[in-house]
Amino acid sequence: MKPFQLSCVFTSLLLCSPISFADWINTAVEKNEAQTIQLRHHIHQHPELGNMEFQTSKLVQQQLKSYGIEVKTGFAKTGVIGVLKGKKSGPTMALRADMDALPIEEKTQLAFASKTKAIYQGKEVPVMHACGHDAHTAMLLGAAKVLAENRDKLAGTVMFIFQPAEEGGADVDNFTQGAEIGSRKMITDGALKNPKPEVIFGLHVMAGMPSNNLFYKEGVMLNSADHLRIQVNGKQVHGSMPWDGRDPIYAASQMINNLQSLISRRSNLTQGMGVISIGSFQAGTTGNVIPEQVNMVGTIRSNNEDIRQNLLKNIPIMLEHNALANDVQAKVEIAAYAPVTSNNPTLTRLMQPTLKQVAGEDKLHVLAHNASASEDFSYYGQLMPSLFVFLGATPPSQKMDQAAPNHNPYFSVDDATLKTGVELHIRFIQDYPKFANQIQSQSTASK
Structure with a gap:
């Protein structure tokens, strides 16, 4: 939603503002866009494999602390939790980003392309953010900064979950030790216990979908x-x-x-x-x-x-x-x-206006079927109502069917799409409290 002028009506009781109260989000996101892009470039240029995200974790902690957000560590080796309490009472809500990169040699020729090498399963390999987790981390940091600067407008508590090893661990046998990494390890290490969120939101950038476009569906979103x-x-x-x-x-x-x-x-x-x-x-x-x-x-x-x-x-x-x-x-x-990544139907329907407000009607798309890939975000969704959304990452000027897909050496994310991701995170948090009781009642009844 873009800033718009209100017809001001002057009465003895009310003096209208020329900008609607909700538009502080657009202003704040645009103000911080350059920093979000800068963070994404830095993380992209210095990728780290799953379970080895030490510098990325350190960066996330430093940024959150600089925003005045409480930081918790000790989860899944490199995981970070940020906790922000709003000035108003309300539910505890979670936003999630993954931080790890892949053992792939980058061939994009970007000015900030990765030249990093690291040890994966005992062998030295090139490392690249070939799935957009650099963008996920930067966007969530951008949202955290805006929400912290506007905590007086926040109803409830926000948990910012920065998770390692969504793609698997570089230092473990992922076949036999899968439960010791990623979201499962975050959960078993108690990341969601204090405070305990009642809802979680996530997004994923996707090549072959136009930038600033959002894609979603009720029910099954990704395969097991x-x-x-x-x-x-x-x-x-x-x-x-x-x-x-x-x-x-x-x-x-x-x-x-x-x-x-x-x-x-x-x-x-x-x-x-x-x-x-x-x-x-x-x-x-x-x-x-x-x-x-x-x-x-x-x-x-x-x-x-x-x-x-x-x-x-x-x-x-x-x-x-x-x-x-x-x-x-x-x-x-x-x-x-x-497991299957599935969007809570009631949550999805009630948050649809939020998606529309962020993307606009022409850039919001309902998927006809789920994607074939998988995500360990699904483990969070087993504990609480969840909503997972795709964010287009390919410039509209490029042919979508020619875009290098995720997990490809030529995969890239259009920086112009980051502001949409930041805004979506913020509006999830702003809008959910209005529907919290309805969603939690439905969730309890379905158990």
């Missing part, structure tokens, strides 16, 4: 994600005499095919969808030897919890029986990453 690791052990033999061995490659190839039948024949696809993909297949060293072992790694996705649980239950059973039929052994491991 679970990791799959399979080891097939047979008996090594010369390739010319397969009958004297037990071929794990042949058995593994059957397993890959049969896994798909769990989707097409064993899942109720009227409820949603599911995907099982094997992305890594490692076996053997030469063409004339049937190896002893095959190792496969894959991912399991769904937008429906019943379908997800059906797959998690039946994948090990199918693979073990497949192994038995081929006289080999199969070791099957499944590790959870994230």
Whole structure:
């Protein structure tokens, strides 16, 4: 919403102001836009991998303290919580940003492009903010600054959650130690206990969507994600005499095919969808030897919890029986990453005018279906009503289908979109208290 003139009516009781009370948000966001962009450039140029965001965490703490916001640490290794109490009574609300980067070499040629290298899983790798978490951190800091400067207008308490390792940890086995990083670790370390928020909001910049445009939907917003690791052990033999061995490659190839039948024949696809993909297949060293072992790694996705649980239950059973039929052994491991990310329907509907006010009617879009990727923001949504929104990151002058996607060496975020993210955070906090009782009553009744 842009500043607008009010028709002033002078009476003995009232003298109208030429600018509406709510427009302080626009003025404050524009005033701080340059600093938000500067912060984003600095974070982008100095990316840090998951669980290793020490300097980013230090920067966040310094900024929050400079705004007069209470800072709490000791969560998920590098996580930071900022707590801001408004001058008016009201609910406790949370805003979340992730801070970690990815093991990708940047090729954008930006003036502030990353040249950083770091250790990932024991190996030195290039590091890049290829998913926009630099923008997320900068936007939340921008919102924190504006809200702190205007705490007299704030009803309730705001928690600013700066979370590490949304993309996984650089220093842990993400398969076996997934619960020790990211949002799950923030939660188990007590980040949401004192104070305890009753609602949480998040956003994510997306390439291929025009800058300053917002995208949302009720219900499922992102798929679940679970990791799959399979080891097939047979008996090594010369390739010319397969009958004297037990071929794990042949058995593994059957397993890959049969896994798909769990989707097409064993899942109720009227409820949603599911995907099982094997992305890594490692076996053997030469063409004339049937190896002893095959190792496969894959991912399991769904937008429906019943379908997800059906797959998690039946994948090990199918693979073990497949192994038995081929006289080999199969070791099957499944590790959870994230449940379905789902927007609370009542919260989404009541906050729709807020989204419209920020983006304008022509830049607000309802998604026809959920996105296929996943987010550990979903764990917060299991504890309280939540709303997760996409923010376009590609300049409108660029063809959307030609924009480098998230997790790509050429991925970039248009600085012009940051002000929309900052404003959205602020208006979430300003508008939610008006609907808090209604949303909490609905949430309690649905449990």
